[in-house]
Amino acid sequence: MILIRACSGHDELEACVQMQIETWGYDDSDIIPRKAFLVGQKIGGQVIGAFDTDLPGAAPNGTPESMVGFAMSLPGVKTGKNSTDGNPQPYLHSHMLAVRDHYRDRGLGAQLKLEQRREALSRGIRRMEWTFDPLEIKNAHLNIHKLGAIVRSYYVNFYGVSSSRLQGGLPTDRLVAEWYLDSDRVKGILEGSQAAAYEIEERILVPAAIYEWKASSAGRERALAVQDENRRRFQEAFSKGLAVVSFTRDAEGNGVFELARWA
Structure with missing residues (x-):
């Protein structure tokens, strides 16, 4: 039984801190x-936890010790050309999502995102954004294929040097997921409907071996070469008005970003 709810109290927030260290291997310079x-949380963001209430000693409402995942977002305002109608609009930037190792690949990340969406819409917030590594196939599949986010922006080395073991010593390049919470596209994808058909103009591939390459000193140059080439292609495509509208995985497990015109 996994319970998804807002975190409360210092102990649960401290459990989020410890989980970020466990997940990314951060040193003191990167820890939030x-x-x-x-x-x-107090200024309008979100700290949402996932609790395994079947663990020995866990309470029905969850405890810090039974937390197995969390998502954290911060409030922001879109202005000018960055808003949908030119007027200031509130949105949430989802800064972190972590799931304990033994609970991954069970859809828990999607459950946390959906609770973020539900809570945001309950307050009239219709847009969320977050950054993710263009080389992370699983994250791209969740963000684009399962949740219906689109991507139109590429940040080069966004965070600078990172102590995360998952980064593999590569520059912290990031794509920006834009999630329009109550759009027809998102509602349709979440309900299992087929997404609108697009005329795909570009496809950008991430090799399935990228995880292995990033994790070894011998393969890091190959990972860096993929990052450099894909960075160039994303930037060129976005400059032409294309957006990532879908994401697929082929029979070999390679990830494929598909880009089309976005209205």
Whole structure:
């Protein structure tokens, strides 16, 4: 039994801090402290936890010890050309999502995102964004294929040097997922309907072996070469007005970003 709810109390927020260390292997320079989680929650952000209530000693409403995942977002405002109608609009930037190792590949990440969406819409917030690594196939599949986000922006080395073991020493390049929470596209994808057909103009591939290459000093140059080439192709495509509208995985497990014109 997995319970999804807002985190409360210092102990649960501290559990989020410890889980980010466990998930990404951050050192002190990259850790977001408990106070930042607390402030984010108090100013209109979200700290949502996933709790395994079947663990020995777990309470029906969950405990810090039974937390197995979390998602954290911060509030923001879109202005000018970045808003949909030119007027200031609130949105949420989902900064972190983590799931304990033994609970991955069970759809828990999607459950946390859907609770973020439900809570945001309950407050009249219709847009969320977050960044993700263009080389992470599983994340791209969740963000685009399962949730219906689109991508139109590429940030080069966004966070600078990272202590995360998952980064593999590569520049922290990031794509920006735009999630329009109550759009027909998102509602249709979440309901299992076929997404609207697009005329795909570009396809950008991420080799399934990228995880192995990033994890070894021998393969890091190959991973860097893929990152450099895909960075160039994403930037060119976005400059022409294309957007990532779908994501597929082929028979070999390679990830394929599909780009088309976005209205």
